[in-house]
Amino acid sequence: MSLVGAKVLRKEDPRLLSGTGTFVDDLAPPGCAxxxxxxxxxxxxxxxxxxxxAALKMPGVLGVWTAADLVDYPDLPGGLPDLERPxxxxxxxxxxxxxxxxxxAEDRYVAADAVAAIExxxxxxxxxxxxxxxxxxDAPVLFPHHGSNVATVVPTMDDLERELERSHGRAHxxxxxxxxxxxxxxxxxxxxxxxxxxxxxxxxxxAPHHLRNYLATWLDVPQTRCRIIAxxxxxxxxxxxxxxxxxxLAPLLSKWTRRPVKFAQTRSEAMTQMAHGRDQVHDIDIGxxxxxxxxxxxxxxxxxxxxxxxxxxxxxxxxTSWMAAGCYRIPKVSTSFRTVVTNTTxxxxxxxxxxxxxxxxxxxxxxxxxxxxxxxxxxxRRRNFIPPSAFPYETHNEPVVYDxxxxxxxxxxxxxxxxxxxxxxxxxxxxxxxxxxxxxxxLSCWLEIAGFGPNGSLEGFGHLxxxxxxxxxxxxxxxxxxxxxxxxxxxxxxxxxxxxxxxELGISYDRIEVRHGDTATVLQGVGTMGSRGVPTSGxxxxxxxxxxxxxxxxxxxxxLEASELDLEVGDDAFNVRGSPGKKVSWGDVAWASFQxxxxxxxxxxxxxxxxxxxxxxxxxxxxxxxxxxxxIDRETGDVTILDMVLVDDCGTVINPLLAEGQxxxxxxxxxxxxLYEGVVxxxxxxxxxxxxxxxxxxxxxxxxxxxxxxxxxxxxxxxPLGAKGIxxxxxxxxxxxVVNAIVDALAPFGVEHVDMPVTPEKVWRILxxxxxxxxxxx
Amino acid sequence: MSRHVxxxxxxxxxxxxRRIDARTLLVxxxxxxxxxTGTHVGCDTSNCGACTLLLDGEAVKxxxxxxxxxxxxxxxxxxxVSGPYDGFSAVQEGFRxxxxxxxxxxxPGMVMAATSLLAEHPHPSDDEIRAGxxxxxxxCTGYQMIVDSVRWAADHxxx
Ligand code: FES
Ligand code: FES
Numbered sequence: 001m002s003l004v005g006a007k008v009l010r011k012e013d014p015r016l017l018s019g020t021g022t023f024v025d026d027l028a029p030p031g032c033a034x035x036x037x038x039x040x041x042x043x044x045x046x047x048x049x050x051x052x053x054a055a056l057k058m059p060g061v062l063g064v065w066t067a068a069d070l071v072d073y074p075d076l077p078g079g080l081p082d083l084e085r086p087x088x089x090x091x092x093x094x095x096x097x098x099x100x101x102x103x104x105a106e107d108r109y110v111a112a113d114a115v116a117a118i119e120x121x122x123x124x125x126x127x128x129x130x131x132x133x134x135x136x137x138d139a140p141v142l143f144p145h146h147g148s149n150v151a152t153v154v155p156t157m158d159d160l161e162r163e164l165e166r167s168h169g170r171a172h173x174x175x176x177x178x179x180x181x182x183x184x185x186x187x188x189x190x191x192x193x194x195x196x197x198x199x200x201x202x203x204x205x206x207a208p209h210h211l212r213n214y215l216a217t218w219l220d221v222p223q224t225r226c227r228i229i230a231x232x233x234x235x236x237x238x239x240x241x242x243x244x245x246x247x248x249l250a251p252l253l254s255k256w257t258r259r260p261v262k263f264a265q266t267r268s269e270a271m272t273q274m275a276h277g278r279d280q281v282h283d284i285d286i287g288x289x290x291x292x293x294x295x296x297x298x299x300x301x302x303x304x305x306x307x308x309x310x311x312x313x314x315x316x317x318x319x320t321s322w323m324a325a326g327c328y329r330i331p332k333v334s335t336s337f338r339t340v341v342t343n344t345t346x347x348x349x350x351x352x353x354x355x356x357x358x359x360x361x362x363x364x365x366x367x368x369x370x371x372x373x374x375x376x377x378x379x380x381r382r383r384n385f386i387p388p389s390a391f392p393y394e395t396h397n398e399p400v401v402y403d404x405x406x407x408x409x410x411x412x413x414x415x416x417x418x419x420x421x422x423x424x425x426x427x428x429x430x431x432x433x434x435x436x437x438x439x440x441x442x443l444s445c446w447l448e449i450a451g452f453g454p455n456g457s458l459e460g461f462g463h464l465x466x467x468x469x470x471x472x473x474x475x476x477x478x479x480x481x482x483x484x485x486x487x488x489x490x491x492x493x494x495x496x497x498x499x500x501x502x503x504e505l506g507i508s509y510d511r512i513e514v515r516h517g518d519t520a521t522v523l524q525g526v527g528t529m530g531s532r533g534v535p536t537s538g539x540x541x542x543x544x545x546x547x548x549x550x551x552x553x554x555x556x557x558x559x560l561e562a563s564e565l566d567l568e569v570g571d572d573a574f575n576v577r578g579s580p581g582k583k584v585s586w587g588d589v590a591w592a593s594f595q596x597x598x599x600x601x602x603x604x605x606x607x608x609x610x611x612x613x614x615x616x617x618x619x620x621x622x623x624x625x626x627x628x629x630x631x632i633d634r635e636t637g638d639v640t641i642l643d644m645v646l647v648d649d650c651g652t653v654i655n656p657l658l659a660e661g662q663x664x665x666x667x668x669x670x671x672x673x674x675l676y677e678g679v680v681x682x683x684x685x686x687x688x689x690x691x692x693x694x695x696x697x698x699x700x701x702x703x704x705x706x707x708x709x710x711x712x713x714x715x716x717x718x719x720p721l722g723a724k725g726i727x728x729x730x731x732x733x734x735x736x737x738v739v740n741a742i743v744d745a746l747a748p749f750g751v752e753h754v755d756m757p758v759t760p761e762k763v764w765r766i767l768x769x770x771x772x773x774x775x776x777x778x
Numbered sequence: 779m780s781r782h783v784x785x786x787x788x789x790x791x792x793x794x795x796r797r798i799d800a801r802t803l804l805v806x807x808x809x810x811x812x813x814x815t816g817t818h819v820g821c822d823t824s825n826c827g828a829c830t831l832l833l834d835g836e837a838v839k840x841x842x843x844x845x846x847x848x849x850x851x852x853x854x855x856x857x858x859v860s861g862p863y864d865g866f867s868a869v870q871e872g873f874r875x876x877x878x879x880x881x882x883x884x885x886p887g888m889v890m891a892a893t894s895l896l897a898e899h900p901h902p903s904d905d906e907i908r909a910g911x912x913x914x915x916x917x918c919t920g921y922q923m924i925v926d927s928v929r930w931a932a933d934h935x936x937x
Contacts, residue, residue, distance in 0.1 A: 009874055016882030017870045019816015019856035023883065026815035108806075109799060185820040185828055185917050186883045234818070234883030235917050267821035490881030490918045657877045661923055665880060668920030693825035693915070701908035701921040730920070 003499040003509060007657040011494040011514070021232040024189035024202045025264040032191070032260040033062055035246070035253055036111040038101040038118045039269070040093035043129070043343040043686025044142070045122035047091055050101055055117040060110035062257050064118065065249075066101045067091075073252070076243045077214050078311035082146040083341065085308035087245045093122070094142050094307035095344050096688055097272025099245050104253050104261055127343045127686040131281055131302045134340045142307065142341045149340045151309050154321070156298075156336035160287075163296035163332050167287030171368045176755045177357045179279035179304065179679040180669075181690070182350045183698050184489070186234020187270035192250035193260040198225025199251050206236045207527025208487055211247060212519040218248055223519075230517035233489035237669070238349030240489065241529055242275045242310055271691045275313070276679050277350020279304040280320065282361045292373045292380040299324040299361070301337035306346035313347045314339060319354030319449065322400045326362035327407045327447045327623060328384040333396035343686040345679075349529065351669055351731040352448065359446040363736035367442075367743065368752055377740070378420065381411060381445050388714075400449065403724070404714040405623045410647045411445055413710050414625035417645040423629055431748060438632040439642075440745025443625065444737035450531035450725035451620035451718070467613040468532065469525050470540035472501060472548045474608035476594055478572060478586030479511040482545075485525020486537040487517035491662065491727060493533060496654040497541045500721070504545035505552075506569030507586055523611065531622060531725030534654055539719040540614035547610040551603060556589045558600040620716040620724040624648040626667075628737035632745045637764030639675060639742055646733070647710040651724035659726050660709050666730020667707060672699050673731075674738035678757050785849040789814065790858030798845055804838075805829040807845035808855055816856035816886045820915065827914030830887035831855045837894035839913070856886035859893065868931040869893050878927030880918035888914050892928045901932060 015021045038050075052064040067090040075084035089100045100120055105111035126140035133139060134149040142149055164170045190203040198221065205211055208230040216226040233240065246263040253261040265273060280303050287296040303317040321335035366384075370377040385407040386393050393402040423441050430436040469485035482501050484493060494514040502509045515521055526536075549569065556574035557564040566577045574589060576582040592598040593608045629643040646663055653659045676697040680689040690696035697703075715722035735756060742758050743751055749770040754762055781800040786793060789812050796811055808814045808831065819841060820828030829841040832854040840853075861867030869892045872878065879885040888911065895902065895910035902910060907928045908921070916924060 010877070012882065013874045013879060014866075016879055016885050017856075017866065017873055017889065018859075019814070019886045021816075021882055023815075023818070025819070026809075028810065028813070107810075109801065183917055184881070184883075185826060185915060186818070186881070187820070232882065235881040237917070267823065267826070492880070661877050661880055661919060664920030664922055665918045666920075669917075692823045693821045694823045698825075698915050698917065700913070700915050701911045701924065702905075704921050706904070706922050706925070707920065 002503055004503050004654050006655065008495060008499055008509065008655055010492050011498060012492060016232070023186055023232050023234055024191055024204050027191050027202055029193060029260045032262055033104050033106060033257060034108045034111045035102055035104045035250065035261050035263045036108070036115050037099035038103065038115050038120065040089060040096055040098040040100050042093055042122045042124055043096045044125040044127045045093050046125065047089060047093060047100065048121040048123050051119040052101065055103060055114040058110065058114050058117065060106035061114045062104040064101055064103050074218060076245065076248065077218060078243055080151055080309045083143055083151060083309050087248055096686055097345060098307065102249060102253065104257055127684060129342050129344050129681040129683065129686050131304050131340050134342045142343065149342065151305055151339045151341055152314060153338045154336060156334045158334055160296045160298045160332050160334045164285055164287040164298065167295045168289045169372050170285060170287045171365060171372055172285045173365050173368060173753055175282040175284065175361050175364060177278045177280045177282065177360060178756055179276050179347065180350055180673055180677050181271060181276050181679055181696060182237040182239035182274065184235030184237055184239060187265040187267055188244055188246065188274055189264040190246055190250050191260060191262040192254040194251055194254040198227070200227045200229065201251060202229045202231055203247060204233045204240060205230045206233070206240045206487065206489055206529055208517055209485065209519055209525040210527060214243065215248065215251065219251060227520045230487045236489040237351040238277060238353055238529060239274045241312060241527060242348045244273065268692045271696060272345050272688050275310060275346050275348035276306065277347060277353070278357060279347050280317065280357045284361050284365050286365050286369060288369045288373065290373065292369060292375045292383050294328060294330050294369065294384050296332040297325055297330050299335045301335070303337060303339040304344065304347055305339050305341050306344045307341060308346050309339065309341065310346045310348040312349040312353065316354040320358045322397045323355050323358035323447065323449055324362065325396060326359060327386055327405065327445050329386045344681055351666060352728040353530065355448040355728065356670065356732045356735060359444065359448065359732045360736045363444045363446065363740065364753065367740050371752065377443050378411060378415060381443065382408060401618060402621045403618060403716050403718055405447065405621065405649060406712055406714050407445055407623065409712050410623065410625040410649055413712055414443070414627045414645055414647045417647065417708055417710050418627040418629065418643060438634060438745040440630045440632065440741040442628045442737045442739065442741030442744055444733050444740065445625045446733040446736065447621055447623040448728060448732045449619050450622050450728065451535035451616055452530040452532050467615045468536035468540050469523060469611065469613050470537065470544045471523070471611040472541065472544040472609065474548060474552065474590045474593065476591050478507065478590040480505060480507050482512060482514045482541055483522045484514060484516045484537050484541060485522055486528045486533050487525065488528050488533065491528060491533050492658045493537070496534060496658060497538060499654055500538050500541045501545045504542055505549050506572065508572050511572065531727040533727065534721065534723040535620045535716065535719045535725050536614060536616060538654060538723060539721045540612050542720050543614055544610040544612040548608050551607050552589050554600050554603060555592055556584050559584050559589065559592060559598065616718050618718040620651065620718060622650045622724040622726060622729050624729055624733050626733040626737040628741040630738070630741040630745055632742070632763060634767060637760040637767060639758060639760070639763060641671065641705040641738065643708065644705050645708045645710065646730065647712060648726065648729055649712050649714055650726040650729065651713060651716040652722040654723070662726045663709060663730045664707055666728055667734045668699065668704050670731045670734025671704060671738055674735045674756050674758060676703065676757050783846055785846055787845065787848045788852040790854055800846060802845045803841055804843040804845045804848050805840040808840065808853065814855050814857050818883055818886060820884065825915065827891060828884050828887040830890040830914065832890060832894060837891050856889060859889065867893065868934045869896065869928065872927040872930035872934070876923050876926040876930050878919065878924045884914060884916040888916065888924060892931065896928070896932055900935065904929070
């Protein structure tokens with residue numbers, strides 16, 4: 001029986017459910033000291049003086065360090081020239097929460113006392129927090145030697161004004177895709193131990209090999225003396241592929257104090273120190289014919305980078321511009337973007353990274369076209385879909401060629417699960433009854449780009465390369481170890497990759513272990529991000545397993561004196577087809593593989609091992625159709641999600657249970673962006689208003705609905721598994737479905753758009769102001 | 779500034795006697811003094827529930843309890859939970875069967891909260907399960923499979 005496609009229970013769960021998993025802060029080697037940052041209380045200021053005398057006198061304090069102690073070390077890697085981020089703020093602080101100094105103490109309590117005792121004197125500078133303020137001609141500039149707050153600009157060749165003007169109708173939306181915090185429940189943590197044999201650092205990180213590569217260079221040590229281990233990682237969602245200062249400082253502090261040194265953020269620290277996501281503003285114009293056919297799209301993107309451009313943060317607007325047209329055939333598409341720095345926490349990848357922003361805006365404006373043409377939103381989508389026959393589909397951007405999909409089928413399935421026509425009928429009934437809660441139905445036919453990434457297309461995205469690695473090694477007893485270069489943070493690689501290897505090798509699932517996240521055991525890897533785990537890493541596992549099996553068959557055939565072609569493998573044995581009972585176990589074959597005299601002449605001892613770097617010729621493009629039904633309380637403006645239908649197309653599914661789990665998690669984050677979340681700064685001062693979990697609303701179980709999942713499958717032609725990736729789908733597709741449903745419910749009030757998060761207050765104001773304006777008494 | 783006190787706390791049935799800094803939080807007591815690291819820390823405002831354990835059988839957020847407040851009391855952590863499902867309790871097994879965890883960081887707290895919930899309401903509705911887990915945040919699962927997990931446990935009470 002094939003395991004690929006089966007609901008196999010996870011290998012990870014027994015340790016995680018018994019409290020015996022290993023997260024970084026669980027580690028406490030003998031002599032371990034604790035480090036904590038002194039962080040800036042100002043959003044923009046000159047550092048006048050740092051007084052650590054009182055802290056240094058405290059018992060248990062091992063030392064205090066500032067930028068002055070780091071003159072021999074470069075700034076953090078991957079930034080833009082002129083706009084690099086120092087490890088500790090040097091002369092100037094540029095966001096509230098920026099590390100200014102670091103304390104190392106015997107334990108976290110003493111460290112916190114010492115941090116509180118350090119006095120930093122600042123001279124305040126004017127603050128900008130929004131794109132608009134930062135880009136204003138007279139704006140205070142964060143990096144005076146750079147001259148302006150604009151970091152990058154990619155203009156358009158043609159603004160399509162003529163096409164838009166010539167169209168039967170045109171519509172414009174100004175959309176704010178608000179800043180969100182990733183909030184993995186395990187905040188950032190690392191533990192460095194620099195001993196006689198070099199450095200070992202445990203870090204909660206999505207890309208340990210990249211960290212090793214950059215860190216060894218930064219420290220100027222050979223990679224052989226720099227080992228990074230990502231043990232169990234408590235969520236990441238993109239926020240753990242960022243070069244945080246502690247990842248570079250912890251090794252130095254360990255070296256200087258000759259102690260293992262641990263950083264473990266509090267949540268309040270994490271809310272300002274871990275990178276945020278989204279924070280784009282879009283101006284989008286669309287032209288359309290009388291029948292709803294879209295004629296032209298102009299998509300202008302502004303990205304708030306926060307105080308220092310992060311390598312992935314710089315890439316967000318690129319991805320948004322690539323995916324601007326969604327799943328529609330639009331004859332003319334124009335995209336442009338600019339990125340700006342502001343006095344806020346740096347912005348980087350957050351689940352979806354640039355694609356949720358694109359999907360949200362195109363799906364919002366499609367609904368506006370429906371409204372203006374009087375057509376059903378489902379019909380406008382159908383009329384503009386790229387048809388299934390048009391794949392591979394070349395888009396407005398050369399590197400972006402959609403691989404496969406069936407958008408009409410996904411939408412049809414979504415409408416079926418929603419019971420769309422019945423819902424529309426109910427909506428009409430409710431509109432006639434002023435006492436009934438409002439009902440709204442929203443659709444989101446989304447598409448994203450995943451499976452990062454083919455050669456050359458993503459230069460500049462520091463973390464992404466065109467391959468992922470797998471190494472399959474058969475042990476002398478016929479069990480197998482699979483080493484993979486992508487290290488998970490909840491995705492269940494140990495399970496899915498064992499399923500793939502088990503199917504290919506014919507070795508039972510329980511006799512396969514997957515190892516990851518240790519640079520000492522895995523040669524090289526890229527990481528887990530961008531929905532690339534299964535399409536890239538899983539494909540590597542599949543191909544490496546196939547190659548090992550080919551060699552094992554040679555050995556088995558030799559032992560059985562049979563032809564390789566007659567062998568079939570399964571249940572941990574090689575059987576000769578048509579000769580029942582004539583077989584040799586995987587264990588015997590594996591054992592023989594280490595005995596040269598029992599091997600066929602073309603094989604050497606130990607040959608049942610394969611290491612492979614699997615490259616993809618192109619990206620993959622997961623897609624789907626989501627539907628949301630909301631009810632709105634006319635008195636309070638409170639939005640309740642009655643139905644959330646999720647039809648995904650991720651190509652081949654390895655484990656439906658885990659795939660659905662990924663969708664649920666992403667949808668939860670998408671709903672939450674639509675309804676609840678948003679990082680807020682006080683205008684003028686740049687003080688973070690949402691710097692803990694009291695003030696930043698991460699939903700718990702009663703805040704979110706149940707989900708109805710559906711599926712269609714079109715295979716990805718660009719990898720041997722046919723898989724497209726699933727990790728980000730929910731976060732890409734959900735926000736538009738929810739907001740479209742809300743705007744649909746509010747249609748009788750003349751509302752065409754509401755920015756996220758759609759709080760009860762915003763809805764109440766719309767209901768209230770419109771009834772006040774019409775003099776309607778309710 | 780720090781004062782030390784003696785405490786006696788029964789942790790997972792074992793008496794533990796220590797001299798500790800008086801301001802030590804219970805979560806740090808179990809994690810750092812008892813080296814039971816299954817109980818996690820996810821926030822500093824008592825919102826996330828990652829630190830949930832049982833104090834005299836009731837679920838509490840151990841980041842908001844001082845270890846001295848547990849002096850003379852009984853604490854059960856995730857390491858002290860067991861049952862007939864290959865060593866797992868019905869709640870633990872429910873999470874395994876229904877994919878109620880992804881990264882697993884919130885999971886010990888969720889299991890403790892769910893254990894306490896089912897002790898009080900053995901037959902909760904889905905809404906009651908959601909309400910009962912209101913103090914626990916999971917950023918990975920979107921909660922439906924956690925609800926399914928707790929439902930599984932309610933349907934499979936330990937013999
Ligand atoms: S750590 Fe106790 S509630 Fe978050
Ligand atoms: S499983 Fe990751 S936070 Fe719940």
